[in-house]
Amino acid sequence: MIEEIKKIITEAGNIAFSLQENFTKQTKKDGSLVTSADIAVSSYLEKELSKYHPVLSEENYSPSLISENKVFVVDPIDGTISYSKKQDSWAILVALVENGETVMSFVYQPKYQKMFYAEKGKGSYLQIEQGTPVRLKTNNQLQKLVLSPNSKKEEASQKIASKICEIKETSYQFGAGLKMMKIAQGESDIYVSLDKKCGVWDILAPKLVLEEAGGSLYFEPGFNLSLSSPHVNSGFVATAIKSLNPLT
Numbered sequence: 001m002i003e004e005i006k007k008i009i010t011e012a013g014n015i016a017f018s019l020q021e022n023f024t025k026q027t028k029k030d031g032s033l034v035t036s037a038d039i040a041v042s043s044y045l046e047k048e049l050s051k052y053h054p055v056l057s058e059e060n061y062s063p064s065l066i067s068e069n070k071v072f073v074v075d076p077i078d079g080t081i082s083y084s085k086k087q088d089s090w091a092i093l094v095a096l097v098e099n100g101e102t103v104m105s106f107v108y109q110p111k112y113q114k115m116f117y118a119e120k121g122k123g124s125y126l127q128i129e130q131g132t133p134v135r136l137k138t139n140n141q142l143q144k145l146v147l148s149p150n151s152k153k154e155e156a157s158q159k160i161a162s163k164i165c166e167i168k169e170t171s172y173q174f175g176a177g178l179k180m181m182k183i184a185q186g187e188s189d190i191y192v193s194l195d196k197k198c199g200v201w202d203i204l205a206p207k208l209v210l211e212e213a214g215g216s217l218y219f220e221p222g223f224n225l226s227l228s229s230p231h232v233n234s235g236f237v238a239t240a241i242k243s244l245n246p247l248t
Contacts, residue, residue, distance in 0.1 A: 001052065001104075002104065002117065002119065004052075005049070005052075005094065005096075005104075005106060006106065006115055006117070006127075008045065008048045008049060009045075009092055009094055009106050009108045009115070010108065010110075010113075010115070011044070011048075012041050012044050012045050012048075012076070012092055012108075013092055013108050013110030013113075014110070015037075015040055015041055015044055016037050016040075016041045016076070016077060016083070016090075016092065016110055017110045017111070019036070019037040019040060020037065020083060020086055021086070023035045023036045023037045023084075024036045025084055030231075032080070032197070033080050033081060033084060034059065034080065035077070035080060035083065035084055037076075037077060037083065038058075038059055038076050038077045038080060039059055039076075041076035041077060041092065042057045042058070042059040042060060042074065042076040045057065045072075045074050045076060045092075045094070046060060046074070049072045049074070049094070050072075052072075053068070053070040053071055053072055053096065054068050054070075054071045054072070055071065055072045055074055056071050056072065056073045056074065056201075056227065057073075057074040057075075057076060057201070058074065058075050058076065058199055058201040059076060061201075061230055063228075066227045066228055069098060069099055070096065070097070070098045070099075071096075071097050071227070072094055072095065072096055072097075073094075073095045073097055073200060073201050073204050073205070073227070074092075074093065074094050074095075074201060075092070075093040075177070075199070075201035075202055075205070076092060077090050077091075077092065078090060078091050078092070078093045078175045078176060078177040078178070078201075078202055079091060079174040079175030079177070079178065081150070081174060082174035082175065087174070088109075088111040088112070089173055089174035089175055089178055090109075090110075090111075090174065090175055090178075091107050091108055091109045091110075091175055091177045091178050091181075092106075092107075092108045092110070093105075093106070093107055093108075093177045093201060093202065093204075093205040093206065094106045094108075094205055095201075095204035095205040095208065097204065097227065100226070100227070101120070102120070102204050102205070102207065102208045103119065103120045103208075104117075104118070104119050104120070104208075105117065105118050105204065105205035105206070105207075105208040105209055106205060107177045107178070107180075107181055107205050107206050107209055109178065109181075112128070113128060113129045114126060114127075114128050115127045115128075116136070116181050116184065116185075116206075116209050117133075117209065118208045118209040118211075118212040118213075119212075120208065120212070121212075122212070123135050123136070123212050123213075124136040124184055124208075124209045124210075124212040124213040126185060136184045136185050136186075136209070136212075136213040137186065137213055137214055138183055138184060138186055138189075138210075138213050138214040138215045138240035138241065139183075139186035139187075139189055139240050140240060140241050141189065142164060142165040142189045142190065142239070142240060142241065143165060143166065143167060143168040143169065143189060144167070144168070144169045144170075144171065144187070144188045144189045144190070145157075145158070145161045145167045145169070145170045145171075145188065145189070145190045145191070145192070146170070146171050146172070146173050146179045146182050146183070146188040146190070146191045147170060147171075147172055147173075147179075147191070147192065148172065148173070148174065148179075148193070148195075149172040149173070149174065151194075151195065152195070153194040153195065156194055157192035157193075157194055158170070158192075160192050160194075160237060160246050160247065161190045161192050161237075161246070163244075163246040164190060164239060164243055164244075164246055165189075165190075167190070171188060176191075176193065176198055176202040176203065176206065177202065177205060177206040179191045179238070180206035180207070180209065180210045180215075180217075180238050181206060181209065181210075183210060183213075183215050183238055183239070183240050184206075184209050184210045184213040184215060185213070186240070188240075189239065189240040190237065190238070190239050190240070191237070191238040192235070192236075192237050193235060193236050193237075194235040195235075196232065196233055196234060196235060198231075198232040198236075199230050199231055199232060200225060200226075200227060200229075200230050200231075200232060201230070202232070203217070203225060203232060203236070204225075207225075210238055214240070214241065215238060215239055215240050215241065216238070216239050216241070216242045216243070217236060217237070217238050217239075218236060218237045218238075218239070218245040218246065218247055219232075219234045219235070219236045219247065220234040220235055220236075220247045221245070221247070221248055235247060
C-alpha cells in the first residue's frame with residue numbers, strides 16, 4: 001500500500017504546484033490562512049485515500065470518523081503562508097492512524113519531489129524523484145536549532161533549547177513538518193514550538209518519520225496527542241535524540 005499512497009500524494013503535489021500561480025485565499029475562524037489550493041488538494045486526497053480508509057483532513061475534520069479503527073489524517077498543505085508567498089517551504093502530510101497509533105506516514109515536498117516516509121518499527125526513508133530510498137538517521141551532535149521565521153517567542157524557544165545543549169546555529173523554516181524533516185535527515189537538531197497553533201494533522205506524520213529516524217517529540221506534562229482533540233494546545237520540542245523533556 002505504501003507505493004500506492006506515494007502515487008496519490010505525488011499527484012496531490014502536482015495539483016498544488018499547478019495552482020500556486022493562481023489561487024484565492026481567505027482567513028478561517030481560528031485566524032489561520034486557507035487557500036483554494038488547500039481545498040483542492042484536500043478534496044483529491046479525501047477522494048483517493050478513502051478507497052483504503054476514511055480520511056480526516058484539516059479542511060474537513062469530521063468527528064464522526066474518530067471511532068474508526070483506521071483513518072488517514074491529512075494536512076493538504078503544511079506551510080500555507082509559504083505556499084501563498086509562492087515559496088517552496090510547504091509540504092503535504094499524510095498519517096495512517098490505527099487504534100490511536102500512527103503506523104505509517106508521509107511528508108512530501110513537491111517543489112523538490114522529496115518523499116519522506118516511515119512505517120512503524122521499519123525505519124524512515126527519503127526518496128527524491130524516482131530515486132532509490134535512503135534510510136534516515138538523526139544527528140547526535142545537538143547544536144543546530146530550527147524555528148519558524150514568524151515566531152513571536154524566539155527568545156523563550158532559545159532558552160528551552162539551551163536546556164538540552166549549547167546552540168551554535170539557528171535556521172528558519174516554514175511548516176512544522178519540514179522543520180521535523182530537517183532533524184530527521186540530520187540538517188538540524190532541535191525544533192521548539194511554543195505558539196500552540198498546530199493541529200494533529202501538523203504533527204502525526206512528521207512525528208513518526210522523526211521517531212523512526214532516531215529522534216523524539218516532547219509535549220508539555222499532562223498533554224496527550226489525540227484525534228478527539230484536533231488542536232494541539234501544548235508547546236512541543238522535537239529533538240534528534242532521546243533526552244529529558246525540556247518542557248518540564
